[in-house]
Amino acid sequence: MPDREFFDPEAETLPRERLLARQEARILELVPYVFERSAFYRELWSAHGVHPREVRSLEDFRRRIPTITKDMVRAYRDRTGDPFGGLLCTDVSELTSVSSSSGTTGRPTFFAEQWDQCPPLPAAMLRDLWGLGLRPGDRVLSQPGTIRNLLDYVFHALGTTVVCVESGPGQMAGVVEAARRYRPAFLQLTYAQVVELTRLADRLDLREAFSSLKAAAFAGAPMSRRMREMVRQDWGIELFEYTSAADTGMAWECDRHDGFHLWEDTVFAECLDPQGLDEVPEGELGELVATDLDNPTAPLIRYRSDDLVRLGRKPCDCGRTHGRMWLRGRCGDETLVGGVPVMLRDIGLAVEDQPECAGGVFQMVRPQRELSALTVRVGYETAGAGAPPPDLAERLRTAIHARTGVTPVLELRTEHELLAGSSGVGKLTRVVRS
The missing domain is CATH 3.40.50.12780 (ANL, N-terminal domain)
Structure with a gap:
């Protein structure tokens, strides 16, 4: 088998x-x-x-x-x-x-x-996880969470050993250490966790720590192009996305x-x-x-x-x-700004093209579908004193205008601030009313 x-x-x-x-x-x-x-x-x-x-x-x-x-x-x-x-x-x-x-x-x-024996939704994952290479006897890093039920049931059904590890905000260094110690074949990643790992990459050897992985899963907010390349090329993780x-x-x-x-x-x-x-x-x-x-x-x-x-x-x-x-x-992703249609995807591409914003952490402020002005909150990676580079706002305005035809009103926040304020569990809420 x-x-x-x-x-x-x-x-x-x-x-x-x-x-x-x-x-x-x-x-x-x-x-x-x-x-x-x-x-x-x-x-x-x-x-x-x-x-x-x-x-x-x-x-x-x-x-x-x-x-x-x-x-x-x-x-x-x-x-x-x-x-x-x-x-x-x-x-x-x-x-x-x-x-x-x-x-x-x-x-x-x-x-x-x-x-x-197993909830319906996790049970349907057996085919997918097997296709990713999981086999009886493998270890899996399991993180507490019960969205659409506990996934440990499906890992047990596959004959894998579940290693539970805390993985809330600020705890990804512990996940890295658990991966180094227990040599898992699989783990689940969320958007916020990947962003946190990018901040740890300068001082931790993530490629070595995750070298035992056959696969990692990712779901939630769309991962930026640069972030996906970093996970696969720099950290050596074969990343598999899934969606509803x-x-x-x-x-x-x-x-x-x-x-x-x-x-x-x-x-x-x-x-x-x-x-x-x-x-x-x-x-x-x-x-x-x-x-x-x-x-x-x-x-x-x-x-x-x-x-x-x-x-x-x-x-x-x-x-x-x-x-x-x-x-x-x-x-509902399309927003009309002064009659001009604007898509979230185009804003994301403009944001992630800036080195300080490569994680693609942003939100659109949209109290209704039709707006007179486009307000975008953009998260940047902190360094030094934590202030954004003085030219970042202008670069972002230029890039967003080039892709959408609309010059935005910008609110710059740290990535941590935006991710901490998101209402979705393991996700970043892209559209907020205020």
């Missing part, structure tokens, strides 16, 4: 026609199931004149079942007092756990779960680093016009809309993620046949 290329070879290389057949069969089971059990879907579908008997194919599902948003579920929760937003399809007494999202948008989403599959699970890079793999036997993914219901052509930019196929407890059905992605369904060079997505940003 350790020499096997895939954790679940049959499922991971399933031909597309069989994947589609599985998806259709599961959806035709799911629609009457949730109509009978979920108050939210029964109310919504009835208001749209939809009954399960009218859904007899994937095409019927796409045409008849309305899409939903996080705000719709929250509105139902606020109106009825139901903490699960009307999605729950089982009795509360049957739940094993309730986990939450990271709350990057300011309001965490809670997920009801039923499981035996519209709250139905996670999507990981494989060793080809060409898109995030969607496990299509667990999620039915669509790519729709962000302003409507039309499916965009394959490979073009659209909003990821997802349906839970492996969650009988509180499934999300035709859930609009607000993620702008390109979807592709050609087999990956790694041999897996499931679809992949390439993340572009969020539907």
